[in-house]
Amino acid sequence: MSELRHDPVQKRWVIIAKERGQRPIEFKEEKEKPIDPKQCPFCEGNESKTPPEIMAIRDPNSTPNGPGWKLRVIPNKFPALTIEGELGRRGFGVFDMMNGIGAHEVIIETQKHNLHMGEMPLDHLLLVTTVYRERIKDLYKDKRFRYVLIFKNYGAQSGASIAHPHTQLIATPITPRTIAEELDSCKEHYLAKERCLFCDIINQELALEERIAYQNRHFIVICPFASRFPFECWVLPKVHSHDYTETPDDILRYFVDALQKTLWALKESLDDPPYNFLLHTAPSTTPRPGKPTYWSTLPYDYHWHIEIIPRLVRVAGFEWGTGFYINPVSPELAAESIRKILEKRAENEEKQ
């Protein structure tokens, strides 16, 4: 079993996933292995190459773990965290640790081996994002889990090991540091001003316009003021919304529109770049007997959103090591570029 370990200096948890690693002697030989699509474990007909599915959207006449599906959710074959067991919180001198308990799932988004999310039909993308919502809800029923991370690696440079469209999910017994810090900032702002910090940012960006890449009735896409990466984009609900899992389908439609258009625009303007996205949402509010939830359940202490990071520049170690990023493209320029390509698309669609 893997182990969760805490660094007392940087106050950060890491997963030491021994099972995932090779022995050091083998390590240096690790290379990218391109997969023959026929061998792709995520393609239809190859269901036996994956662990049994957790859920699937499939034809009523099909059988689980066989063909005839639109979307499948499966456990990760090489999980960083495992679902069975106790947390086993313990300490040793200055160090804290616990068992590597959690869930690590893969959402196979579609049967199509090569379908960019920016080109996915809106109805299908709605299905995908609905499944995100339902998986988070389901996992939050497990009291051991504090947070569910939904993230996507697209392209080998982004960390993806399989090309077939998929999203990953990791449920963790701790709230990841970055999320916890964002919650802290939001809480501090709310306690001082009785307003949501993200709502204040959105209002300022709506007034200024220069960093808006796209907007529809319910969602805004901005290249954030202090973007760490060129063409970093955040998709946020315009009206305050604490928790992704509470988003109803009719609002999710607008989210899907904004997400798909942004990914499409990045693909078009940057020559199909590798990218990552991360869903940032409120942690589990499941009450735990005998101890308070780690985070308050103030309805204004978070504002869910998705962060999209195209992988255009190499991140040097100094950036990891310091948290200090150098971004060679201003967010104003990036937003303008996305806006223009989406305006052109809208014009072309009108003509047709």
Next chain:
Amino acid sequence: MSELRHDPVQKRWVIIAKERGQRPIEFKEEKEKPIDPKQCPFCEGNESKTPPEIMAIRDPNSTPNGPGWKLRVIPNKFPALTIEGELGRRGFGVFDMMNGIGAHEVIIETQKHNLHMGEMPLDHLLLVTTVYRERIKDLYKDKRFRYVLIFKNYGAQSGASIAHPHTQLIATPITPRTIAEELDSCKEHYLAKERCLFCDIINQELALEERIAYQNRHFIVICPFASRFPFECWVLPKVHSHDYTETPDDILRYFVDALQKTLWALKESLDDPPYNFLLHTAPSTTPRPGKPTYWSTLPYDYHWHIEIIPRLVRVAGFEWGTGFYINPVSPELAAESIRKILEKRAENEEKQ
């Protein structure tokens, strides 16, 4: 001029370095350009290809910006921050910003175009680390600067753009977030226990032995308990030492021995991997009129060290986005592997 911008949610500064970036339309064409060694701006004879040197260790008979040097320090040709100007701290709504004031220098470590730091003669590496010390001291005389980052990118995968051995230095008007957080942890620990947090870690590691990769009289190399990356190594002085700039030459000799051996062992055991290293040291303690220094000058609120990160695995966006790392190699295994290769080296050296 570039701009320093503050993210109000993640409380992090970024450098928006417009001059460094290409226009978006050109961006997608960016490719690695291998450099013909004859064209290398860091090689002897090509001094005119770099900005005029800030300092150099050179033959008494040579002239500045000409051949005949052992080591040169030059301004970065494409600086992320510029030395001239006022900080111009300002705010706009929820956002904070200041001018991109700072220093960005390159330390050309040697004339040799291909010399791995793990194979550098110890006397020469001592020269290099002495220059680190003197450059930090010199830049801390400038009251605008709060921190000086010394870091090295080795190999294209690490973010290096030039192969010729060099280290970079960035002086910043703010203390980078990670350093500030480490200082906070150390201060908290000191106020609670009147001991240095790093000293406590070192004592525990010395007793346990399993994560010690190497040690000599004055320095210890550990694969830290909560290593984020496979074969991550920290080199720390055994006896408490707050500030790298206060390290005398006779102690630096032991540092250089530990650093060189660790880098050599990583090169040997991992097939010459790309790597980054970062010097973590106390920020400037220059008193600023009318306001206290940002960090206390308690002698126990930091313990300088160097972090070495081999770039063996791709960092997926989720790791940046969450601060939550998955490491497939346990630090105990990594330390054992380095220890063994260094023991073998010592045996071979004895035989000769």
